[in-house]
Amino acid sequence: MLSLDDVRAARERIGDAAVRTPLDYSHTFSEFTGAVIHLKYEQFQRTGAFKIRGATNRIATLSPAEREAGVVTASAGNHAQGVALAATRAGVDATIVMPENAPISKVKATEGYGGRVVLHGVDYDAAQDRAHEIEREEGRFYLHAFDDPDVMAGQGTIGLEIVRDLPEVDTVVVPVGGGGLIAGVATAVKGVDPDVRVVGVQAEGASSVADSLTKGEVVSCGDVDTIADGIAVAHAGEMTFDVIRERVDEVVTVSDPEIAMAITYLLERSKVLAEGAGAVPLAAVLGEKFDYEPDEVVVPVISGGNIDSNTLTTVLMRGLLQRGRYLRIKTVLKDEPGALRNLAGVIAGERANIYAIQHDRTARDVGMSSAEVELDLETRGHDHVERLIETLESKGYPVEVLV
Template sequence: MLTLDKIYHAAYTLRPVIRKTDIIYAPNLSKDAYIYLKTENLQVTGSFKVRGAYYKISRLSPEEKAHGVIACSAGNHAQGVALAAAKNGINSLICIPDNAPISKIEATKSYGAEVELVNGDYDEAYARACELQHKEGRTFIHPFDDDDVIAGQGTIGLEILDQLPNTDAVIVPIGGGGLIAGIAFAIKQLRPDCKVYGVQTEGAPAMKQSFDARQKIPVSAVSTFADGIAVKCPGDITFDLISRYVDEIVTVTDDEAASAVLELIEHQKLIAEGAGAVAVAAAMFHKLPLEGKNVVCVLSGGNIDVTILSRVITRGLLKSGRVANLTIPLIDKPGQLQNISEIIATLGGNVVSVHHDRGEANSAINSCVIKIGMETRDQQQIDEIKTALTDAGYQLI
């Protein structure tokens, strides 16, 4: 059973192993609320997961440790288990979905774990891990649906109230629910008036749908770049705790999460993975009633693959109106590009690419299509440029 005493014991056990991550004030993230960031992206292994994994493994019997441990994960829990097992001197085997970022897979191996890649998502990796557990007699370290794991994650709730006693609300990413279950339990025991909100992506909304329906509702498929929270089915223990202690769950789009990643890089100098940024996305895009409140957004992890990061930045720039693309059909004659460029420049846009195409099959022989890439300030500036171009007689596709 999860108790507040168990969470305090976890905090004591974890003290020599994990980092008490800072809470950073982030005034640029919202004009309506006072936003603070709990920087678990700067935790040992780059994620909160080491808390629950280490506490669970520390409580194994000598016989269980001798047989080793097994886990399944999209990456962050894998690294937590691998490090915890190494510090306890025991063998670990991790089943990881083959679509997980390469950086997470390699990091898991670097902590000394054996890794087996499994075709599919988290749930397929989980099934394979259960199969190997029965075959080899290892102890299964569940990524979220375990009281000891949840207690380890709940230590974040203790730290938040210690670091910012006047916290009004905490926003937490949700995958299987272990993180928010632990944080919500700890906070509601100590500060029942403090709101605890959860966030999922629209492409992986299993806990949101279950919470609203008051019964577990798995989804058949998940689709999101936030791989750390791409879980098809809520846990039994976590769903029960979330139903009792969480106030509301909302969703954000992948584009909104990408915008939050970009915002954290640009204004906070922090790297967060997609799953780690969804709490910030919920605050940025007004998904919750936060006006005038002291709000802590949990940045759950920072282990984003650099190849994905470049794409996320591009999507974030598009979403925030920092870049834009225009397609303009024209009569092919001298001066057209100069006129368009002057309009854009006059309004402060910066042309960064031009593609001139005369090969459109359905256009007139004497016509062409110009595709222009621009750097802009925001969506309002883009709208001003589009209006000026149409007022000048240009058609925008």
């Protein structure tokens, strides 16, 4: 079983290869929740995520023969970048197999750090199968993304930093995919202070660890479907699961809309960018997915910030929708001069802002003397949305909410 001494040894091996990331008090989220929230910002690592810690520690423990043979691994993105950079720094050749739908930004970054990328399969499991084939074909060392004691120990150095920087911490909240991060963090935190609670968070569409804890054995969650691609793993590791079962107090799940909202809040209120996997701990806190007391000191680990630009656009729009900050509606006007101006005047009177208008005189389901109009609007919350719709309908404009 992984030990505190293993994590401390990893800290010595990693040295300056990983940044000691900030642990910042958040007035905003403390006010939202009633707890005392400190955010651990792992997106400030050079690779944009915590994975550089475990990769560096594992490569540092390779035998001379393993270093000469080179390494191969599978990853959805963050482990890929960590391995590529750690291997390049150590002078070890690295091949990384990534799913074919991996975010292009993560593929390019992995190549930029010196790794050879092979795209294969629709998910992590398919990529892992191909990586094992390359392991056999080329005689490389397979560097597992999470189910490896040295990888877990490297990730656990985050826990050492948390308890050192914030000795009064009550609860640490950690994202969970395959389980390497939370296994390491729980080992470090509990090793220093057994009374600190460790809570894991998964996406509802990739809830393998939560399901496994319920059933008492490692099970696959089947199809994986979540915007949190960094934790989109179908099943936990055997070694990580043993540590989680012994040292993690609870594992909860959050929905994709809740993840999107957490990303949006982090960007707007804390001015930091988190990927889906990095935002799930805050989503769990904001969504009260586990019990915490007023003034409890809670540390969500924001594990990474490597989010694809296209995904970010979608996520931000979903986050705005969830908070009533964006509205798309359809209505019908008389097809006469000034009608559109009058509609815009009603909207302006309610202090909503128009992003875009689509005006269609040829819509089949309106009369010959009418025009259909779709509007994208910036709004100020759910109460504002309701008031705006009531005002429009009271002025004779039928309203259909599109999103």
